Amino acid sequence: MPTFVYMTRCDGCGHCVDICPSDIMHIDKSLRRAYNIEPSMCWECYSCVKACPMNAIDVRGYADFAPLGHSVRVHRDEEKGTIAWRIKFRNGKKDMDLLAPITTKPWGTGIPKLANEAAPSREMRGSQLLFNEPKYIRMDEGGLHTLESNGLQIKEGVYY
Amino acid sequence: MFTSNPFSALSASIPSEVMQGYIILMVLLVIGGTILDMIHKKSAKYFFENAARAQKNAKRTVSGGEKVGLAISTVASEILTSSEFCNPMRRLSHLLTMYGFIILAVTTAIMIFGYPTPETPAPAILPQLWHTGAIMLCLGGYWFWFVIRVDVSAEGLSWFRLERADLFILSLLSTATFALIWSYMQSSQGATTWTTIFFALFILSSTVLFGGVYWSKFAHMFFKPAAAFQKKITKADGSMENMPAIYELSDPEVHKRFPDVPEYMGKNPPNMGLGIKREAPRHY
Secondary structure, three states, X not given: OOEEEOOOOOOOOOHHHHHOXXXXXXXXXXXXXXXXXXXXXXXXXXXXXXXXXXXXXEEOOOOOOOOOOOEEEEEEEOOOOEEXXXXXOOOOOOEEEEEEEOOOOOOOOOOOOHHHOOOOOHHHHHOOOOOOHHHHHOOOOOOOOOOOOOOOOOEOOOEO | XXXXXXXXXXXXXXXXXXXXXXXXXXXXXXXXXXXXXXXXXXXHHHHHHHHHHHHHOOOOOOOHHHHHHHHHHHHHHHHOOOOOXXXXXXXXXXXXXXXHHHHHHHHHHHHHHXXXXXXXXXXXXXXXXXXXXXXXXXXXXXXXHHHHOHHHHHHOOOOOOOOHHHHHHHXXXXXXXXXXXXXXXXXXXXXXXXXXXXXXXXXXXXXXXXXXXXXXXXXXXXXXXXXXXXXXXXXXXXXXXXXXXXXXXXXXXXXXXXXXXXXXXXXXXXXXXXXXXXXXXXXX
C-alpha cells in the first residue's frame, strides 16, 4: 500500500520529490508539504521513506508481510552507514529492531552507463527478457552474490 | 527617522488610549483566532491523542527534571535558532523574519504603552529597534517570498500567484513595509495625505495579520514548539513514534546484537559522509 506523509512532520524540503522513481511525490501548492499525488502508482520502493530527513513519510504495509495494522519504520543514517528497521505488530507484542550496514552504492554513482553497452541484437529484441536482463540481474552466474563471495569490504562513503 | 518614535507624533491626531486599545484588541484577536483554529483543525485533540499513544508505547518514564531539560533544549534549539530547518537559507530567512517580527511587535507595545506622547520621549534605542525589526522582517520575508518559497523556486510559478496559505507572510510583509514607509513619510514630510494613506495601509495590514489568525498560519508559532517538545519526549521515553532506536555503533552490546555491523564496518565505524544530504533538493 502506498506512502503517506505526516503533515505535522514534513517541512516541504523536497528530498522525496527528487528521489521518487515514479515522480509521484509532489509538494502541495497550498500547504507546501509533500504528498503522494498518485497512490495507485506507488510501488512501495521506500526511497522517499528513507530519504526524508524528518521521518515524515510512512507506508501502510501489506498483510503478506505482517498482520494488517502493523508499523514498519526505517531510519537510513548515511553518516553512520547503517539502516535500521523497526517492525511492530498492531497488538504491540511483537516489536523487532533490526540494524545493518548500508550496502548500496553511494548517492549518484549507481547510474548505469547504458551508452557504453552494445545495442541489443535482433535475437535479444525478440526475446521475452528485458535489455541485458540475465546479466543485470545476475541469474546466469550461479549463487547469490555477497560481499564475502566477491572478496569485497565496505569502505567509507557507504560503498564497496 | 530611525531615532523618532512614530507613535508619539501620531498621538496628536489619535488619542494614545485608542492606540493602546487597538493593541489590546489585536492580542485578543490572536488568542481568539488561535483557539478557533485549534477547534476547527482539531489540532489540540490530535496532539494530545498522539501524546497519549506515545506514552502507552513508552519504554521508560521520563522524569520531571528530564522534561525540564528537554523543554530548555527545545527553547534553545527549535525556538531560538529554528534548528528544524535542514536548508540553511530557509533557516536564516526564518530567523530574520521571526526576530524582526518579535522586535517590531515588542517595541511597538512598549512605545505605545510606555512613551505614547511627545511629552514622554522614548529612549533612542526603542525607535531604532523598531525600525531594525521592520527591516529584518522585510529582508527575511522578501527573501522567502521571491526566492525560497517552495513552489516559486522549484516549480517555476510566478511570485504573484497567491494562495490562502500566503495570507500570513503577505500581511506580515505589508505590515513591516507600510510601517517603514509611514515612518519615513512622517519624519520627512509630516502629516500629509500620503502619510495618512500609508498609515491606513499599515493599520489595515496589521489588522489582517492579527485578525486573520484563523485563516492564516500565524498560530504555527504556538504549535511548532509544542510539537518539537513532544518529539523530544518520544525520543527520551523510547516510544520513538515507532521509529527504530538510534544505536551507538561502537557499543559492544550493539555488536553482540547485530554482528553484521562489526563484521563489515569494524568495531568503531568511521563517519561515512553526508550521502543524500550532499545535494540540496531541487524538486525535480
